[in-house]
Amino acid sequence: MESTAPLDKTASPDLAATPHAPASPGIRIEPTRGWVAVRLKELWAYRELLYFLVWRDVKVRYKQTVLGAAWALLQPLFTMLVFSVFFGRLAGIPSDGVPYPLFALAALIPWTFFANALGQSSNSLVNSAHLIAKVYFPRLVIPLASVLGGLVDLAVACSLFVPMLLYYGITPGWGLLWLPGFVLLAIVTALGVGLWASALNVEYRDVRHVIPFATQLWMFLTPVVYPGSLVPERWRLLYNLNPMSGVVDGFRWALLGAGAPPGLPLLASALASLTLLVTGAFYFRRMEKTFADRV
Numbered sequence: 001m002e003s004t005a006p007l008d009k010t011a012s013p014d015l016a017a018t019p020h021a022p023a024s025p026g027i028r029i030e031p032t033r034g035w036v037a038v039r040l041k042e043l044w045a046y047r048e049l050l051y052f053l054v055w056r057d058v059k060v061r062y063k064q065t066v067l068g069a070a071w072a073l074l075q076p077l078f079t080m081l082v083f084s085v086f087f088g089r090l091a092g093i094p095s096d097g098v099p100y101p102l103f104a105l106a107a108l109i110p111w112t113f114f115a116n117a118l119g120q121s122s123n124s125l126v127n128s129a130h131l132i133a134k135v136y137f138p139r140l141v142i143p144l145a146s147v148l149g150g151l152v153d154l155a156v157a158c159s160l161f162v163p164m165l166l167y168y169g170i171t172p173g174w175g176l177l178w179l180p181g182f183v184l185l186a187i188v189t190a191l192g193v194g195l196w197a198s199a200l201n202v203e204y205r206d207v208r209h210v211i212p213f214a215t216q217l218w219m220f221l222t223p224v225v226y227p228g229s230l231v232p233e234r235w236r237l238l239y240n241l242n243p244m245s246g247v248v249d250g251f252r253w254a255l256l257g258a259g260a261p262p263g264l265p266l267l268a269s270a271l272a273s274l275t276l277l278v279t280g281a282f283y284f285r286r287m288e289k290t291f292a293d294r295v
Contacts (some may be wrong), residue, residue, distance in 0.1 A: 038281045043138050053145035057120070058152050072153035073160060076108040083108070087225045096227045096258040099168050105160060106255050107224040107248045110186050113154040114244060115215050117187075120146040121194030122211045125202050129295035139288050140281070143198045147191045154183070161255060175254045178262065182250035185273055189243040192276030195284040202294050203287065223248050228259065240265040243273035 043050075062068045080101055087093045088100030095103035121143040125132065128142050165172070201207040222244045223231070231239045239245055246269025252258045 038140070038285055039138065043140055043144075046137050046141055049137055050141050050145055050148075053141060054149045057145060057149035061149070069152070069156050072156040076105060076112050076157050077160060079108050079112075080105045083225055093226050094230070096229065096252070096256075098170070098252075098256045098258050102164055102168060102170065102256055103227075103252065103258065104225065105164060106252045106258075107222075109154065109157045109160070110182070110247050110251050111219060111222065111224050111244065112157065113150050114186055114190050114247070115219070116153065117147045117150040117190035118193055118197065118215060119211060120150065121190065122197035122201055123208055124194075125198045125291060126205075126208075126295055132295055133292050139291055140195075140284060143194045143284075144191060147187060147194055150190075151183075151187075165255075170256065172255055173257055175257060175261070177254075178250065179254045182247055182254060185243065185250070185270060186247045188277050189247065189273040192273060192278075192280045195280030196276070199280075199284045199287045202291055218242075218244065236265075237268075240268040241272045243269045243276065245269055246273075 062071070065071065067074070083104040084101045088095065088104070093100075124142045124146040125139065131137075131142075132139065197207055197211055222242060228239065228245065228249050246266045249259050250262065250266060253261060
């Protein structure tokens with residue numbers, strides 16, 4: 001018969017005093033409830049991830065393409081040629097006293113950035129399902145990276161203006177200093193609409209089909225092919241509440257000196273853009289807890 005010896009508590013005092021070792025400290029991730037704040041500090045803490053996602057989007061966009069970044073030049077260039085023939089020559093639409101090709105190009109460059117940024121950001125969450133379901137990080141990083149990635153195309157497209165201005169003999173004035181502000185307004189508008197669209201696209205996959213049609217309709221509500229001076233006075237308030245109207249008119253004024261300088265109409269566009277961004281960010285944060293289950 002086997003004998004059992006009593007436990008020698010003096011041999012291992014730690015085991016006798018603490019039968020269970022304390023758990024190491026960790027981070028608990030809990031779903032949010034209701035309307036929650038936008039954590040800008042957390043977004044800043046993941047800035048390296050944001051940089052990586054921006055760089056990834058830029059590389060994927062031109063991966064295995066023959067012309068590469070030249071597509072950022074060809075898209076507004078050929079669209080400008082088509083608009084110049086049909087709207088400038090055949091339709092005879094006025095262009096505020098500047099050559100119609102320059103008039104159209106000044107609008108197409110920011111509009112192309114906005115349209116591409118909106119298309120990319122609206123599908124960004126669905127396309128990043130493999131990341132959302134496995135790793136925790138602020139989901140705001142994903143649509144933000146899609147919008148910021150378009151700045152590379154915007155910079156490349158802006159280089160078209162150098163030979164065009166030289167050809168027509170036009171020299172930009174001091175209004176060119178306002179150009180970064182109008183670029184920022186385009187970014188805020190694209191991000192605000194992109195946050196709404198990306199969150200809704202997770203819930204309703206019809207959004208991916210609505211966005212191209214809505215973008216095309218929005219272009220004709222924006223003075224891309226016509227000057228803002230053609231808008232009747234009774235529609236002027238709604239016109240100014242379109243954030244992209246302020247962007248397009250601002251680009252034309254900064255680069256060509258066409259139209260009126262910034263004033264109350266630009267302020268209305270900026271307030272509308274900021275409203276889209278703030279409400280979109282809060283709605284995005286409210287729906288963020290459901291992304292991992294629905295993508």
